[in-house]
Amino acid sequence: MVNEHDIVVQTNDLTKRYGTTYALDKVNITVKRGEIYGFVGRNGAGKTTLIRVLTGIANPTSGTFVLLGAKTRAEQIERRKHIAAMVETPALYMNMTAHDNLRTTLILKGIKDEKLIQDRLHEVGLDDVINSKKKAKDFSLGMKQRLGIAMALLGDPEVLILDEPTNGLDPEGIREMRELLVGINKKRNITMIISSHILGELSKLATTFGFIDKGKIINEITSDELFAKVSKEVIIKTDDNIKALSLLNDAYPKSVSKDDNGSLRISGVANSSDIVKLLIKSNINVLNFREQENGLEDYFINLIGGNHNG
Amino acid sequence: MARLLKLQLFRAFKDKGTIVFAIITLALGFFTLLFNFLISQSFGQGGTDLIGQLFSISALINSSFSLASTPMVLLIIVGVVLLYKESGWGTIRNQVIAGYSKFQVYFANFLAMLIILFSILFAYQALTVGLGFAFGFEFGLSTDAEIVGFFKNYGLNLLIFITEVAFMTFISLMFQNIIAPVFLVVILPIFVAAILQTVVPLVVIMNVDNAASIVGGFEYVIWYQSTALTISGLSYEMFSNMGDLFGAVLYDTDSSPFIFKTIATNVALSGIFLGLGSYLFSRKDLK
Numbered sequence: 001m002v003n004e005h006d007i008v009v010q011t012n013d014l015t016k017r018y019g020t021t022y023a024l025d026k027v028n029i030t031v032k033r034g035e036i037y038g039f040v041g042r043n044g045a046g047k048t049t050l051i052r053v054l055t056g057i058a059n060p061t062s063g064t065f066v067l068l069g070a071k072t073r074a075e076q077i078e079r080r081k082h083i084a085a086m087v088e089t090p091a092l093y094m095n096m097t098a099h100d101n102l103r104t105t106l107i108l109k110g111i112k113d114e115k116l117i118q119d120r121l122h123e124v125g126l127d128d129v130i131n132s133k134k135k136a137k138d139f140s141l142g143m144k145q146r147l148g149i150a151m152a153l154l155g156d157p158e159v160l161i162l163d164e165p166t167n168g169l170d171p172e173g174i175r176e177m178r179e180l181l182v183g184i185n186k187k188r189n190i191t192m193i194i195s196s197h198i199l200g201e202l203s204k205l206a207t208t209f210g211f212i213d214k215g216k217i218i219n220e221i222t223s224d225e226l227f228a229k230v231s232k233e234v235i236i237k238t239d240d241n242i243k244a245l246s247l248l249n250d251a252y253p254k255s256v257s258k259d260d261n262g263s264l265r266i267s268g269v270a271n272s273s274d275i276v277k278l279l280i281k282s283n284i285n286v287l288n289f290r291e292q293e294n295g296l297e298d299y300f301i302n303l304i305g306g307n308h309n310g
Numbered sequence: 311m312a313r314l315l316k317l318q319l320f321r322a323f324k325d326k327g328t329i330v331f332a333i334i335t336l337a338l339g340f341f342t343l344l345f346n347f348l349i350s351q352s353f354g355q356g357g358t359d360l361i362g363q364l365f366s367i368s369a370l371i372n373s374s375f376s377l378a379s380t381p382m383v384l385l386i387i388v389g390v391v392l393l394y395k396e397s398g399w400g401t402i403r404n405q406v407i408a409g410y411s412k413f414q415v416y417f418a419n420f421l422a423m424l425i426i427l428f429s430i431l432f433a434y435q436a437l438t439v440g441l442g443f444a445f446g447f448e449f450g451l452s453t454d455a456e457i458v459g460f461f462k463n464y465g466l467n468l469l470i471f472i473t474e475v476a477f478m479t480f481i482s483l484m485f486q487n488i489i490a491p492v493f494l495v496v497i498l499p500i501f502v503a504a505i506l507q508t509v510v511p512l513v514v515i516m517n518v519d520n521a522a523s524i525v526g527g528f529e530y531v532i533w534y535q536s537t538a539l540t541i542s543g544l545s546y547e548m549f550s551n552m553g554d555l556f557g558a559v560l561y562d563t564d565s566s567p568f569i570f571k572t573i574a575t576n577v578a579l580s581g582i583f584l585g586l587g588s589y590l591f592s593r594k595d596l597k
Contacts, residue, residue, distance in 0.1 A: 059595060074411075087400075091401045151404075
């Protein structure tokens with residue numbers, strides 16, 4: 001039983017509609033304290049919309065959510081003082097230096113200690129611009145992302161919400177950003193909600209995953225469950241698939257599915273020979289047997305039902 | 311709210327465009343006085359004719375509120391651009407994420423624009439007073455009635471100025487783009503002011519029947535500014551001078567109904583732009 005205090009975000013049938021299009025369709029997710037919640041979906045799936053609603057930038061059409069225990073709108077506005085977010089692109093004053101951009105956050109949060117500016121810039125690896133006159137508009141995208149995170153970290157938020165923080169970065173930039181976020185999580189033990197359309201990237205960070213497609217949450221699992229599913233898959237054909245399916249469902253709950261070819265797929269199996277032994281013991285003949293390593297992206301694509309993009 | 315206001319003032323102070331426009335506004339004040347000085351030297355400064363009255367410091371101060379005056383146009387552009395940058399860069403989102411209501415964000419933007427723009431305008435007016443005396447212009451207020459009239463007019467102009475800033479905030483924050491505010495807050499009012507500046511004298515000169523109602527009609531059609539007097543770009547004093555010159559008085563600007571109407575209209579419009587604006591903004595999804 002999860003203590004209410006341990007829940008950072010909980011949505012209840014949260015819906016956002018634009019005209020006749022549902023950007024969010026009765027979304028229910030739970031983010032617990034200390035988690036790194038990876039929010040995965042294709043472009044346009046509804047990730048940013050959910051983050052916009054949680055951060056107050058957009059209003060939900062229907063449904064409710066609890067943010068750090070706050071249920072009413074007024075309470076949520078107050079609680080947002082304890083969260084920080086970078087939604088879509090980093091929101092920077094492009095005509096200001098990194099130092100002055102951080103000063104705007106100090107002003108907003110009523111923090112007097114200007115030394116924090118230097119500390120945060122150092123923390124995100126922007127030491128070069130601490131005393132620089134370079135304006136934010138002249139920063140690379142990676143630097144802008146880092147500056148956005150530095151601004152978000154001022155005021156020691158309990159929750160950090162990042163929308164596609166690696167979007168547009170080159171592989172080196174992606175790696176650096178990942179290391180930065182892992183470092184922040186380790187150092188500060190902060191709850192993070194990070195969205196991305198690249199599951200492989202998030203898998204190196206997140207402890208829990210929420211998969212969204214066409215505005216609907218299609219799966220919410222822990223990283224252990226995810227890796228169990230994607231680590232190994234056994235594909236098997238027997239002379240009695242109905243009996244085999246029933247048997248395997250009992251032995252491996254929620255791990256067995258039947259594909260279009262009539263094969264049974266069992267995911268997250270540590271020892272595949274156990275399956276064969278079980279079937280033979282029940283007088284079921286194995287006609288075909290093979291093991292397959294599934295990648296995270298394959299899992300994701302299978303989950304959302306195809307290889308289409310859009 | 312105080313922090314939001316402080317943030318707005320900080321970013322305006324850091325904005326090169328705002329600083330440059332403020333300097334241009336003040337430079338224009340200097341050149342306007344220099345130009346007037348050179349003309350008054352030709353016509354004889356300080357006379358009792360129209361030119362002498364137009365070049366009085368008090369007339370220049372009150373005419374600076376008019377949308378037909380260059381300082382005011384520059385100020386409106388400064389305000390529109392400053393407000394747009396918040397939406398364009400997405401920095402307005404930071405304020406909501408940081409735990410401020412959209413209602414507070416709306417009012418902070420309005421108050422900040424009011425403070426910033428009026429500060430520049432006030433500096434322009436102070437420069438006008440200082441340089442005006444240096445150039446030897448008269449203040450133009452000799453009797454108690456004229457002094458009272460000056461402050462009364464200044465107060466009314468200030469009220470109209472507040473309405474304009476409220477309107478500018480409303481349009482800028484509701485549309486969150488640059489095109490709508492530039493068209494609705496800058497180009498259209500200037501266009502209307504230019505037309506009225508032509509129409510008002512023509513109506514008077516041609517001695518059209520019901521001149522007052524014709525000009526007055528503009529007052530209600532064009533609601534950006536509450537009075538045809540102001541939207542035509544004519545300050546109280548300039549308008550009175552024209553009335554005297556052409557032998558017609560369309561408005562008795564000293565009358566209580568006129569003053570009451572100006573106050574009531576502007577208070578109502580400001581209330582709509584601030585009340586309705588903040589309500590709609592709080593229900594709006596930010597870009």
